[in-house]
Amino acid sequence: MKLKGKHLISLKDYTKEEILYLIDLAKEVKNEKKSGSVKKKLKGKNIALIFEKPSTRTRCAFTVACVDEGAHGEYLGKNDIQLGHKESIEDTARVLGRYFDGIQFRGFEQHTVEALAKYSGVPVWNGLTDLFHPTQVLADFLTIKEHVGKLEGVNMVYMGDGRNNMANSLMIGAAKVGINFTIIGPKELWPEEELLQECKKIATSKIEVTENIEDCVKNAQVIYTDVWCSMGEEDKAKERIELLKDYQVTEEFMNMNKSYNTIFMHCLPAVRGNEVTKEVIDGDKSVVFDQAENRMHTIKAVMVATLIEKEEAV
Numbered sequence: 395m396k397l398k399g400k401h402l403i404s405l406k407d408y409t410k411e412e413i414l415y416l417i418d419l420a421k422e423v424k425n426e427k428k429s430g431s432v433k434k435k436l437k438g439k440n441i442a443l444i445f446e447k448p449s450t451r452t453r454c455a456f457t458v459a460c461v462d463e464g465a466h467g468e469y470l471g472k473n474d475i476q477l478g479h480k481e482s483i484e485d486t487a488r489v490l491g492r493y494f495d496g497i498q499f500r501g502f503e504q505h506t507v508e509a510l511a512k513y514s515g516v517p518v519w520n521g522l523t524d525l526f527h528p529t530q531v532l533a534d535f536l537t538i539k540e541h542v543g544k545l546e547g548v549n550m551v552y553m554g555d556g557r558n559n560m561a562n563s564l565m566i567g568a569a570k571v572g573i574n575f576t577i578i579g580p581k582e583l584w585p586e587e588e589l590l591q592e593c594k595k596i597a598t599s600k601i602e603v604t605e606n607i608e609d610c611v612k613n614a615q616v617i618y619t620d621v622w623c624s625m626g627e628e629d630k631a632k633e634r635i636e637l638l639k640d641y642q643v644t645e646e647f648m649n650m651n652k653s654y655n656t657i658f659m660h661c662l663p664a665v666r667g668n669e670v671t672k673e674v675i676d677g678d679k680s681v682v683f684d685q686a687e688n689r690m691h692t693i694k695a696v697m698v699a700t701l702i703e704k705e706e707a708v
């Protein structure tokens with residue numbers, strides 16, 4: 395598999411084989427880390443970590459992955475550089491590309507991460523925008539593989555805000571790898587029709603959107619949810635609670651599948667009492683901290699795969 399030089403802007407740009415390869419590579423680097431045999435595959439590399447929005451997992455996952463593999467990660471917060479304020483994104487990209495071997499971007503607009511990719515000349519990884527969060531999906535799929543044993547044919551339900559970055563990215567990823575994926579939520583928060591149709595077109599599995607909770611939850615092997623107000627939408631809290639209050643993940647929903655021990659997933663951070671009850675997220679069906687850990691292994695895999703040739707890695 396040849397991914398050297400490739401950006402990760404959205405999983406739309408990745409084939410099923412490439413996604414599965416990254417998940418397998420993540421498993422490999424996870425095993426290396428657990429057995430104390432990390433190989434410093436990124437020795438001498440310099441990585442820019444640009445954050446317009448806050449982050450715990452993504453920032454720390456990139457930083458630790460860099461240190462583990464012998465690279466230097468340079469954190470660039472929104473007030474540390476000129477990006478978009480005193481300097482155009484294009485010029486910032488051209489400059490950073492002269493210093494760094496790869497750039498992570500977390501922020502608001504998808505356009506920014508695309509411009510960084512276009513003008514920097516080095517691999518750019520999307521660490522979350524308003525539209526997509528692809529590195530999270532890789533961690534989620536590794537976690538599903540570990541707990542359910544496979545990806546293809548798995549029944550996954552996403553409850554809540556069906557048009558945020560997580561819903562969008564999970565739907566694309568599910569369509570690519572063959573997960574049956576249903577978004578359950580109010581019509582007002584269904585995904586953009588164009589993206590939904592695009593996903594249905596590429597999918598070999600079922601991609602659906604519905605308001606009807608019970609019909610789908612009773613077959614779910616995975617129930618996933620995310621915050622009702624994403625970063626930047628804090629002013630919408632009141633209206634979102636009103637719209638989404640029937641779509642809180644409760645123990646009742648977690649226990650509806652009588653023939654499968656359904657797992658609970660959340661990208662975190664979570665608001666207990668909004669999108670999920672405390673009992674569910676802190677209960678024994680919850681795998682949220684495995685997901686959080688897997689952010690690090692999958693991000694490491696993405697950097698290794700896109701920065702060096704496979705032969706250099708061994």
Ligand code: CP
Pocket residue numbers: 448449450451452453522530661662663
């Ligand atoms: N899941 C996730 O991206 O978490 P952070 O916002 O803490 O990076």
Ligand code: NVA
Pocket residue numbers: 522558559560620621623624625661662663
């Ligand atoms: N939808 C959430 C995901 C956080 C990882 C947000 O954008 O805030």
